Amino acid sequence: MSTNLIKQTDFDAIIIGGGACGLMCAVQAGFLGKRTLILEKNDKVGAKILISGGGRCNYTNLYSSPKQFISQNEHFVKSAFAQWTVDDTVSFFETYGVSGKEKTLGQLFPTSDKARDVVKIFTDLCHDLGQIIKCEAEVKSVEQTGNGFEVVYEQHGREVRVGATNVIIAAGGLPIQKMGATDFGLRTARKFGMKIVDTAPALVPLTITGKDQQWYEQLSGNAIFCRVWNDQASFEENILFTHWGLSGPAILQISSYWKAGEFINIDLLPNENITELILQERELNGKKSLLNYLATIYTRKFAEALEGYLPIDKNLASLSKADLETIEDLIHNFKVKPAGDKGYDKAEVMRGGVSTDELSSKSLEAKKVPGLFFGGECVDVTGWLGGYNFQWAWASGFVIAQNI
Structure with a gap:
């Protein structure tokens, strides 16, 4: 297996996971002039976005508030939701061509009923902003270095080492294994001595x-x-x-x-x-x-x-x-x-995850490991059915981007 080393200075942040949180983080970082690398295990980004809502993508909920989320710290999401609101989500998607239609109980879907329209916004913006997406890239390890982190990933039988000051774990939870879900986020948190709230299938x-x-x-x-x-x-x-x-x-x-x-x-x-x-x-x-x-x-x-x-x-x-x-x-x-x-293969999301005690609610940075951030489903924040988990993913991606 050949090895390739990319210079430590190439990226402001490496984002592990090209789902809702990771994509939003890359785009928002790009708006701020920061350069990111998304490493996605699947052959395309946004896999769970594409299947959500039966392929129609219920991308937020108009009534979203901290009350609809399960966490050992019920107040944890308040800061993120103050920084990135439902109105921000609606405005963001409208700005880039996806307007929403409300269905039952505040659920917002694209008027086109096509989840791929949501993903296309992010892939187009990443391209325009110079953000790099590497698919079929399986991350093997995250190591601290003197001036940040080194991430080792494998792509097409080739091992690649890449460095950055910041690493964002947006690798999702345990559902759905056939779509590439793993416990990578949880393993990484444990490796750095962080507590994990017991996990279980949710919305199942x-x-x-x-x-x-x-x-x-x-x-x-x-x-x-x-x-x-x-x-x-x-x-x-x-x-x-x-x-x-x-x-x-x-x-x-x-x-x-x-x-x-x-x-x-x-x-x-x-x-x-x-x-x-x-x-x-x-x-x-x-x-x-x-x-x-x-x-x-x-x-x-x-x-x-x-x-x-x-x-x-x-x-x-x-x-x-x-x-x-x-x-x-x-x-x-x-x-x-x-x-x-x-079980996890029929669950919409995972309950539990990286303990909120380990993270700053304002930045989602690990308290013990400066420069390491966790967002989206791998954190102990679980929303109700109906677009709530997407709202958390967008909000956490936005918040992290402001702090890398």
Whole structure:
């Protein structure tokens, strides 16, 4: 294997990872006249941007605030979000030709519905600003030197050593391995003696096994608008039954707050009371069966699946007070104990990461290692579903660029 040494003075910073954080950092550094090198393991930058939102890229959320982020330090993101706001994100993309359209719950997508338009902004700007992008470049190590860092990477069977005063770790988290995800950011932090908050898949479908699995399998494909909650958080969105358990936006959201062994609660008819609705319907048509009535609220398949839990063959007029209590408890407080989750390859993001205690909230520079910065998903900052994690990526990339 041949080795090539690039002069230490060539770059102000080396950015490891060409995702949302790394690309924004390179562009913002370029605006400030700083020269950066992006090292990207994949054959193109922005791999996760390109698949996000089903290829449409939900690139921010209009309601983004620190409240929608999970971290051991709930205040950590405040400085970054003060420096780079949602308005800044919207303005940045509009300036370079991508205007947004709001969908549900503040989610902003390009009007073109094309994630590649988002990536093209960054690749074009990097070219115009003289920022260098090296793809298929797998970083092997980051070492401190007398005047900064030396980064060793392998590209096309050739080992390259490159130096800079600053190194930015924007290598993402553990999802999704088939797209090149690794634990490089976490390993680098540990190497420099930094604490790591335990990691786990987040925004991930949940699995059901054992005696209940068949019940979920038969409902595969059924979606219901629900409120899903535990003692930490509550979300009102669709859930989706699958042959292996539960998915859908509300389940992905609560998964970030769920730990193995815990129950989650589901209100299958939020904002209404099933008992009141049944009593109203009983006055109009007491001979209607509970099955036929529930089939007007849910799919018939779902109503039929409740046979083992509810007296669905009874007509409404014959439902006792105890029956109504049973119905109300099941509909408004359906309890689920997932067996696990679908893992990092089905997770949107990673929970946990480099401890915020190790980083300056104002600059995202490592306190113990001057010139070493961490941004994006590898930090212990995890957003909700719906564009929040992109807002953190853009903000952290901007903040780092101001401080290199």
